[in-house]
Amino acid sequence: MTDLILTTFDWVPEMPRGFVRDLRVRWALEEAGLPYRVESVPFRDRGAEHFSHQPFGQVPWLTDGDFSIFESGAILLHLGVYSDALMPVDPRARSEVIEWLFAALNSVEMAVLPWALIMFTGDTEETPGRKMLDKFLDTRLKHMETVLAEREWLAGAFSVADILMADVLRLADRFDGLTRHPACRGYVARATARPSFVKAHADQMAHFAAAD
């Protein structure tokens, strides 16, 4: 392992603060106790250099020696190999973590994020499309409620899968999407009470506040 450098925006508006995806990487790095430093790219003026690291003009990306990695899921998978606080070494246990890591992003966030984007606009119109997306989210949360009613963490011990799933469910909770899902809420509370989350969150808030 070489120097780990996490790149995020230099500043973002109030609304996304506390939810910018560098949080997931900070959280993982804190859980594993890995040394890292944070660098910034302009939020307002995203140039060719930015797109060469992150082709959607988003953040974060992680630099690890010769590696420059975008996508929070790919970054957490990469970091997982450095610490069994993030991902177990046993192949079957690791496989379980990896499937839940994908589930957080592709089965749950894919339902939560569009819903949150609609909620963000304040739109309350019950169009057929809106009803479809509400039902999509509701079904996914119902199944997560069943899963989380029976276990503390997704795959045995706390892992990168929990970092992603808790962060995704936290976004639903922000717009009161978990009121009928107490096990999901309890899980978010449990995950975000971890000192590593508290530090990662405070660090992100301080990072953006410093640019105001």
Added chain:
Amino acid sequence: MTDLILTTFDWVPEMPRGFVRDLRVRWALEEAGLPYRVESVPFRDRGAEHFSHQPFGQVPWLTDGDFSIFESGAILLHLGVYSDALMPVDPRARSEVIEWLFAALNSVEMAVLPWALIMFTGDTEETPGRKMLDKFLDTRLKHMETVLAEREWLAGAFSVADILMADVLRLADRFDGLTRHPACRGYVARATARPSFVKAHADQMAHFAAAD
């Protein structure tokens, strides 16, 4: 490697045929020339055994000896290790494939799928929420257009990342979402012309038709 068993539904309605996610796994297995067999679970009656393999009641899952893996992304990552037709061995090249694999699912499908669900309902109301999701998709496709205008495949040679990205863009194309994105359309045409896709697609269609 032991016997590979791909589990999908015994039947689905006309609409999703050709787009059920077992296609991604079939495609990867065909690309790698790995032997496998397909098993079915009831579409209409999803029991505890089904949920023990796939906690959202969806398909597919892959059985590989003692491993039972859900999430198409996790399955393709698992299979990638078996063949450099799916994922290169070199660590940097592999890392690039993995970040694009996540990008397909978490940056592009997360914008395409909710939009496709709305299109599926026939909803044409231009609510603020709808406009937000249209813009979300449009921005992501714009960036993919830039990427795909410059390269044949996402990460050097064809890989699991292309299987996922092409399958995701194919869904946008189904609802005419790529009309202003010729490089994306060309990429989908290139990917779906591969004999492995043609066979995987025909096999899925035949599988569901057999149950009619």
